[in-house]
Amino acid sequence: MMAQVTRTDFNGKAVQQTQTRDDDWSRLLVQVGTHRDRAAFERLFHHYAPLIKGFHYSRSVQAFSAEAADELVQEVMFRVWRKATSFDPARASANTWIYTIMRNCRIDMLRRNSRRQDADGCDVEVDDIWDESPESQPLVVLQHKRSQRDIAEGLRGLPPEQSHVLEKAYMEGKSHSEIAEELGLPLGTVKSRVRLALKKLETILSKRGAP
Amino acid sequence: MIRHHPDSNMLLEYASGSLPWAMSLAVSAHLQLCPHCRRASEQLNEIGGGLLEDSAPQATSGAALAQLMERIDQEPQQGEPQHADSPAGEGAPVSRRNTRDDRDPALARLPQVIRKLLGGNRPLKWRRVSPALKMSRLHTGQDQYEVAFHRISRGGKVAEHDHRGREVTLVLYGSFSDADGVYSPGDFLLREPGEVHRPIATQDQECLCLSVVEAPVSVTGPLGWLVNPLLSFRPA
Numbered sequence: 177m178m179a180q181v182t183r184t185d186f187n188g189k190a191v192q193q194t195q196t197r198d199d200d201w202s203r204l205l206v207q208v209g210t211h212r213d214r215a216a217f218e219r220l221f222h223h224y225a226p227l228i229k230g231f232h233y234s235r236s237v238q239a240f241s242a243e244a245a246d247e248l249v250q251e252v253m254f255r256v257w258r259k260a261t262s263f264d265p266a267r268a269s270a271n272t273w274i275y276t277i278m279r280n281c282r283i284d285m286l287r288r289n290s291r292r293q294d295a296d297g298c299d300v301e302v303d304d305i306w307d308e309s310p311e312s313q314p315l316v317v318l319q320h321k322r323s324q325r326d327i328a329e330g331l332r333g334l335p336p337e338q339s340h341v342l343e344k345a346y347m348e349g350k351s352h353s354e355i356a357e358e359l360g361l362p363l364g365t366v367k368s369r370v371r372l373a374l375k376k377l378e379t380i381l382s383k384r385g386a387p
Numbered sequence: 388m389i390r391h392h393p394d395s396n397m398l399l400e401y402a403s404g405s406l407p408w409a410m411s412l413a414v415s416a417h418l419q420l421c422p423h424c425r426r427a428s429e430q431l432n433e434i435g436g437g438l439l440e441d442s443a444p445q446a447t448s449g450a451a452l453a454q455l456m457e458r459i460d461q462e463p464q465q466g467e468p469q470h471a472d473s474p475a476g477e478g479a480p481v482s483r484r485n486t487r488d489d490r491d492p493a494l495a496r497l498p499q500v501i502r503k504l505l506g507g508n509r510p511l512k513w514r515r516v517s518p519a520l521k522m523s524r525l526h527t528g529q530d531q532y533e534v535a536f537h538r539i540s541r542g543g544k545v546a547e548h549d550h551r552g553r554e555v556t557l558v559l560y561g562s563f564s565d566a567d568g569v570y571s572p573g574d575f576l577l578r579e580p581g582e583v584h585r586p587i588a589t590q591d592q593e594c595l596c597l598s599v600v601e602a603p604v605s606v607t608g609p610l611g612w613l614v615n616p617l618l619s620f621r622p623a
């Protein structure tokens with residue numbers, strides 16, 4: 177990926193090279209994975225813990241209570257520490273990788289709280305279904321990962337009614353029909369808003385990262 | 388060649404974690420077979436990453452990091468990967484051995500998540516539903532959907548039926564056809580309630596599918612009496 181000038185204002189030890197901010201977080205993750213580098217992990221924690229919490233609990237999102245969001249932060253960052261050895265910066269940006277861990281963690285938590293188990297004989301776990309490991313995947317033509325900043329900017333550029341449904345889906349964890357019910361819209365409208373949003377983002381998602 | 392995929396709405400529900408467990412299981416198996424959708428799902432994860440980056444940061448408690456480091460200190464040396472259980476390339480866990488399942492060609496090459504599911508459900512108990520159709524219910528740790536393997540014998544015809552709830556069918560082995568087309572391994576079909584269909588397996592091979600059904604199936608065809616046991620599709 178092209179090196180770019182950072183707009184970052186990292187506190188303290190600013191990274192010398194010119195590179196994207198995503199790459200800095202990825203590099204820290206690699207350090208945690210390869211050297212169990214605690215200083216690197218602490219910097220990741222200071223950056224991501226408040227974002228993870230804010231993703232689930234903020235003025236505009238109340239998917240979780242503050243306490244539950246704190247608990248989730250602990251669990252997610254714990255898994256980040258443990259799984260950092262399998263982080264591959266060529267496959268995903270730090271944000272995306274942490275997002276997938278966070279999502280799985282949240283599914284785990286919600287599942288544990290709502291045990292309607294007929295679990296006898298069921299060995300399948302969250303990480304089996306939402307499995308991002310390369311072994312579980314078909315051969316995909318190696319694609320360059322997109323700049324996470326482009327994606328965030330693309331999201332900000334969506335019409336509000338489109339970004340709203342995406343936020344409800346991702347941050348509040350609502351299904352399309354739950355969103356439709358909550359907003360008093362036909363299901364078809366929610367579906368088409370989602371598709372329109374994806375179409376708008378597609379240019380960014382499929383082109384920007386090209387070499 | 389896979390021609391039928393989950394739509395982008397369903398992939399987004401999967402990527403954002405709101406798709407029900409049983410449906411997610413079927414989507415996951417499809418992703419393990421379909422590079423096209425795998426790629427789409429990575430892009431949907433990237434949207435999640437973008438939303439994470441853009442979240443309004445909320446301070447965590449001051450002790451959070453110290454607590455976490457303490458927990459990490461209690462970990463055994465070197466964070467080992469969580470998946471110590473299924474070595475890559477191995478078949479389903481062999482704890483509950485059943486040589487009939489082991490020799491079953493339809494079960495020989497399954498997506499990883501289905502192998503895992505199979506591992507916990509062995510030995511499979513097949514029940515004859517109609518002359519051409521057998522099914523084996525699968526425990527998946529939820530009861531909102533009925534998850535099962537269905538197998539149609541070579542050239543076998545299944546009585547026409549419709550569904551009161553949404554049904555996903557993922558072809559795993561062999562192929563079958565209905566009025567709309569031919570479906571091969573990896574094909575992911577979603578049928579909305581009320582759609583009537585009548586699957587027929589191809590002549591050369593039997594066909595194995597994973598099905599995830601939201602509500603009991605009812606029989607509508609004139610041969611309905613033949614397939615009465617279909618009514619026992621209803622979750623126990």
Ligand SMILES: [Zn+2]
Binds near residue numbers: 389391392421423
């Ligand atoms: Zn597909």
